[in-house]
Amino acid sequence: MPSVTLITGGLGFVGSHFVWAAAREGRDVVVLDDGSAGTSPELPEGVEVVRGDIGDRATVGSLIRRRGVDAIVHFAGKIQVGESVTNPALYFDVNVVRALALLEEARVAEVPRILFSSTAAVYGEPEAVPIPEDAPKRPVNPYGASKLTFEHALEAYGRAYGLRWAALRYFNAAGADPSGKLREAHDPETHLIPLMLDAGLGRRPPLTLFGEDYPTRDGTCERDYIHVVDLASAHLKALDRLAAGHAVGPLNLGTGQGSTVREMVDEAERVLGRAVPRSVGPRRAGDPSSLVADPRRAEEVLGWKAQRSDLPTLLEDALRSRT
Numbered sequence: 001m002p003s004v005t006l007i008t009g010g011l012g013f014v015g016s017h018f019v020w021a022a023a024r025e026g027r028d029v030v031v032l033d034d035g036s037a038g039t040s041p042e043l044p045e046g047v048e049v050v051r052g053d054i055g056d057r058a059t060v061g062s063l064i065r066r067r068g069v070d071a072i073v074h075f076a077g078k079i080q081v082g083e084s085v086t087n088p089a090l091y092f093d094v095n096v097v098r099a100l101a102l103l104e105e106a107r108v109a110e111v112p113r114i115l116f117s118s119t120a121a122v123y124g125e126p127e128a129v130p131i132p133e134d135a136p137k138r139p140v141n142p143y144g145a146s147k148l149t150f151e152h153a154l155e156a157y158g159r160a161y162g163l164r165w166a167a168l169r170y171f172n173a174a175g176a177d178p179s180g181k182l183r184e185a186h187d188p189e190t191h192l193i194p195l196m197l198d199a200g201l202g203r204r205p206p207l208t209l210f211g212e213d214y215p216t217r218d219g220t221c222e223r224d225y226i227h228v229v230d231l232a233s234a235h236l237k238a239l240d241r242l243a244a245g246h247a248v249g250p251l252n253l254g255t256g257q258g259s260t261v262r263e264m265v266d267e268a269e270r271v272l273g274r275a276v277p278r279s280v281g282p283r284r285a286g287d288p289s290s291l292v293a294d295p296r297r298a299e300e301v302l303g304w305k306a307q308r309s310d311l312p313t314l315l316e317d318a319l320r321s322r323t
């Protein structure tokens with residue numbers, strides 16, 4: 001029987017890019033999204049979109065059975081670090097309680113494999129960068145804690161029930177499809193790249209740099225920005241590996257190269273050809289100083305390497321999607 005993949009959160013930033021990548025390879029996919037992020041990206045013709053909650057077991061179960069789903073790629077969730085500090089109840093509800101309902105329904109329906117969007121936030125403040133997968137996991141915000149909890153559930157389901165799973169720990173998802181038809185559009189937008197490009201384009205207020213007293217080379221936070229198109233290709237490879245009967249487990253998806261906030265702003269100014277108005281503000285709660293992936297395990301296991309994540313390409317793609 002041909003494979004059918006259920007994509008939760010397929011109307012979101014990373015999920016919509018994955019839907020296109022899968023469809024371009026002729027894969028059969030169905031999207032489940034409750035629309036809570038308020039985005040409605042253009043998706044490939046013919047892709048079924050079910051409006052529903054991952055925690056609604058009746059909806060999930062009937063969808064899995066009706067479409068014959070044999071793999072799940074689970075992107076749906078709440079994603080803002082700052083909001084998770086002020087409203088942890090929401091993060092544990094969506095990212096843990098409802099996600100566990102999805103997982104349990106998948107088990108009952110005998111779905112053999114699942115890919116999960118995890119995050120660098122599971123590591124917290126790392127002891128050393130670049131960060132390998134077996135580094136200590138001590139999240140410093142409820143967002144990271146909620147994602148790590150779901151990873152623990154996957155591990156336990158794998159051991160007890162033979163579920164084959166991968167937890168793909170993205171570092172900072174960024175960029176956009178080179179066609180310009182998809183874009184990073186969170187509401188409210190909290191991510192650095194859209195905020196700084198829009199500030200440079202005069203569409204938003206000046207950018208605030210959150211802190212300049214971090215122990216990094218220029219005092220601003222360092223992150224590892226990974227293009228969504230590279231994320232999508234890693235997911236396809238991970239799905240194939242699971243389908244071939246292999247275990248995958250946790251994998252970092254990053255480039256291994258960190259960029260500071262100031263370096264990002266400098267590169268954005270070059271790509272924009274104009275200044276990004278900005279000021280320096282206090283630190284944002286829950287921000288680790290430096291998060292850079294050691295991507296070697298993903299490269300070995302998946303035979304994958306980031307291709308479009310160099311800063312000029314990544315920012316040019318992001319800019320094209322906003323103009």
Ligand SMILES: NC(=O)c1ccc[n+]([C@@H]2O[C@H](COP(=O)([O-])OP(=O)(O)OC[C@H]3O[C@@H](n4cnc5c(N)ncnc54)[C@H](O)[C@@H]3O)[C@@H](O)[C@H]2O)c1
Pocket residue numbers: 008009010011012013014015032033034035036037038039052053054055074075076077078079094098117118119120169170171172173174185186
């Ligand atoms: N953007 C990043 O930098 C980044 C980094 C690391 C990990 N991640 C993870 O990747 C995943 C996707 O992130 P994104 O940036 O595309 O976020 P996004 O907000 O654009 O997409 C999430 C999607 O999930 C949907 N959703 C939320 N709650 C739902 C529910 N209860 N039931 C059904 N659908 C629901 C939303 O409507 C949205 O379309 C998330 O799990 C996030 O934690 C993102």
Ligand SMILES: O=c1ccn([C@@H]2O[C@H](COP(=O)(O)OP(=O)(O)O[C@H]3O[C@H](CO)[C@@H](O)[C@H](O)[C@H]3O)[C@@H](O)[C@H]2O)c(=O)[nH]1
Pocket residue numbers: 079080081119120121170171172173190191192193195207208209210211221222223261284287291
């Ligand atoms: O107006 C802004 C917005 C961000 N930043 C800084 O820019 C960096 C990147 O911030 P942001 O784009 O908000 O991403 P992160 O907070 O690093 O979090 C992202 O990356 C994490 C993994 O690193 C994921 O888990 C999260 O889902 C995703 O939101 C951080 O140092 C922020 O302090 C600013 O200085 N000013």
